[in-house]
Amino acid sequence: MKPARKLLIGSNLKMYKxxxxxxxxxxxxxxLTTDLSRDDISVFxxxxxxxxxxxxxxMGGVLQLGAQNMSWEESGQFTGEISPVMLKELxxxxxxxxxxxxxxxxxxxxxxxxxxxxxxxxxxxxxLLCIGETASDTELGISxxxxxxxxxxxxxxxxxxxxxxxxxxxxxxxxxxxNGVPASPEYASNMHAKIHETLVEIFPExxxxxxxxxxxxxxxxxxxxxxxxPFIDGLFIGRAAWNADxxxxxxxxxLPLWQKK
Ligand code: PGA
Numbered sequence: 330m331k332p333a334r335k336l337l338i339g340s341n342l343k344m345y346k347x348x349x350x351x352x353x354x355x356x357x358x359x360x361l362t363t364d365l366s367r368d369d370i371s372v373f374x375x376x377x378x379x380x381x382x383x384x385x386x387x388m389g390g391v392l393q394l395g396a397q398n399m400s401w402e403e404s405g406q407f408t409g410e411i412s413p414v415m416l417k418e419l420x421x422x423x424x425x426x427x428x429x430x431x432x433x434x435x436x437x438x439x440x441x442x443x444x445x446x447x448x449x450x451x452x453x454x455x456x457l458l459c460i461g462e463t464a465s466d467t468e469l470g471i472s473x474x475x476x477x478x479x480x481x482x483x484x485x486x487x488x489x490x491x492x493x494x495x496x497x498x499x500x501x502x503x504x505x506x507x508n509g510v511p512a513s514p515e516y517a518s519n520m521h522a523k524i525h526e527t528l529v530e531i532f533p534e535x536x537x538x539x540x541x542x543x544x545x546x547x548x549x550x551x552x553x554x555x556x557x558x559p560f561i562d563g564l565f566i567g568r569a570a571w572n573a574d575x576x577x578x579x580x581x582x583x584l585p586l587w588q589k590k
Contacts, residue, residue, distance in 0.1 A: 336587040337496065337540055337563030338580055339373035340570035341397060341425060351380035355387060357573035365391045370584055375425050378411060385420035395423030395457065398431060401444035413452035424449040427483065428459045429502045439482035446483055450491040457496045458483050464503040473523050480527045489535050497541045498565040499524055504545025511546035514554040521560035549578050556583040557590060
C-alpha cells in the first residue's frame with residue numbers, strides 16, 4: 330500500500346563543492362530523476378550559500394533546495410550571518426537547523442536552534458531541525474533524554490499551525506562523517522519511535538505528521554534496511570550522496586520499499 334506521505338531523501342553538501350561543481354551535480358541529478366513524481370518523493374539538496382543563487386534558477390521536478398544555516402535576526406550588526414529575508418530572495422524551500430557540526434564545531438545551543446526554527450517557520454520555510462546524541466550520551470545511557478531536550482527546547486513556541494513545515498533529522502553524532510559508525514536499523518528505529526512519542530507529547534493535536542529522517546553514514550548498502558523501519562520517513566545523506574549517480578542509486582533502491590511500506 331502506498332504511504333500517505335511522500336518519501337524525503339536529501340543531502341547536505343557541507344563545505345564541499347564549488348558553485349561549478351554544485352551545478353554539475355544538480356544538473357546530473359535533475360536529468361536522472363525526471364521520471365519521478367513530486368507526489369511520491371522530494372529530493373532535497375543543501376549546498377553552500379555561494380551556490381544557492383545559481384542553484385535556485387535550475388531547481389524543479391522532484392528537486393528542492395535548502396540552506397545549511399540561517400540567522401534568526403532579519404538584519405543588523407551580525408557580520409558573517411545570513412538572514413531569513415536574504416534567503417527569501419532565493420527560491421529556497423528548506424532551512425537546515427542545528428546540524429551536528431553547527432552544534433559541536435560552532436557551539437550552537439538548543440536555544441539558538443529554537444530561535445532559528447521559529448524564524449524559519451515564520452518566514453515560510455520548511456525547518457529541518459537536526460538532533461542527535463553524542464557517543465558520551467550513549468555511554469551514559471542518556472540518549473533518549475538528550476533527544477527529548479533537543480526537541481522540547483528546539484521546538485518551544487512552535488505554533489501547531491506551522492508544523493506541516495517541520496521536518497526532523499535524527500543523526501547520532503557518532504554515526505556522522507568519515508569516522509562515523511552507522512546506527513543499526515533496530516537502534517535507529519527505536520530512537521525514531523522515541524522521537525515520534527516526544528513529538529506527540531509536544532504537539533498532542535497533530536501527532537502523526539512530522540517526518541523523521543535518519544542520517545549518519547547512510548550508504549547504498551544500508552539504505553534498504555533503514556527505510557523499511559517504522560517511523561523512518563526519509564534519509565538524510567552526506568558522503569554517499571555527493572555523486573549524482575550514487576544518490577540516484579539510493580533513490581531507486583528505497584522508493585519502491587517506501588511505497589510498499
Ligand atoms: P554522512 O553525513 O552521511 O557523511 O555520515 C551525514 C550528515 O552529516 O548529515
